[in-house]
Amino acid sequence: MNAPLSARSAPASGISVTNATVTYRNGHTALRDASFEIPTGTITALIGVNGSGKSTLFKAIMGFVRVARGDITVLGRPIEAALKQNLVAYVPQSEDVDWNFPVLVEDVVMMGRYGHMNFLRIATARDRAAVDAALERVGMGAMRKRQIGELSGGQKKRVFLARALAQDGRVILLDEPFTGVDVQTEAAIIELLRGLRDEGRVMLVSTHNLGSVPEFCDRAVLLNRTVLAHGPTRETFTQANLERTFGGVLRHVVLDPATVGSGPINILSDDESPLLLPDPPAASAESAEARP
């Protein structure tokens, strides 16, 4: 098991990506010269349109795809070393999982312990305790004997989060954890991520829910086949950067002050949860303008 985390002993660098380029076998370069830095004890949003390279970046950090040029380090180590030490946990997109595979909830969570076991994969009392604790932490203890395929979308997400917790990953990559979950589950996941941040872990979360980013992310990385902006949310998550990242995909509505009873409110939306900016620049103070 990994040594206990402490804010004092944790290295300052969580994930460091320097000029990373990923080209798939068909010749498509999904990421070019991507660079950013994430400190430990933070939650970072990974934002970009469909196809901008978010999953590719996760796969590069997980060693699933090769970085042709550039460098990625995790907690100051080359990725191979970090993966070998079980430091990185991955919560995949729901579409990437075969839900027909007959496996119990508790077995999925136990998979998080595989890297801690020897080649015979015999679970010890410590492995079982880690699985129990992880299931309880995500509120899925009562469903541990259910088949994973029988669960709702939000419950499946919780189970995969529990697998990451059981693994005791210090860096946790979450690929669209809020897609298809109700607001209550989203709030529960955000609360859990905050707790993990307070333990000094590093979370990189891809999401299309722009509205919830300022609420729970300390930092943001804006991506479109390369990194367009990165840094603290309040500096990075600006209307100008979002317009640059999403181009014509971003819906942009300005509510008329006469309608909302206060100053004009800017609404930026990529998907289900819109971002409200109460203090928009004067340039777009027309009533209810919408750009598809």
Ligand SMILES: Nc1ncnc2c1ncn2[C@@H]1O[C@H](COP(=O)(O)OP(=O)(O)OP(=O)(O)O)[C@@H](O)[C@H]1O
């Ligand atoms: N295995 C692959 N072989 C070739 N091209 C791929 C492969 N996987 C992804 N791509 C391409 O790389 C680009 C980036 O894909 P990626 O899945 O990283 O985007 P994304 O930002 O995660 O998108 P989404 O928001 O839809 O999940 C896309 O143009 C995609 O078609």
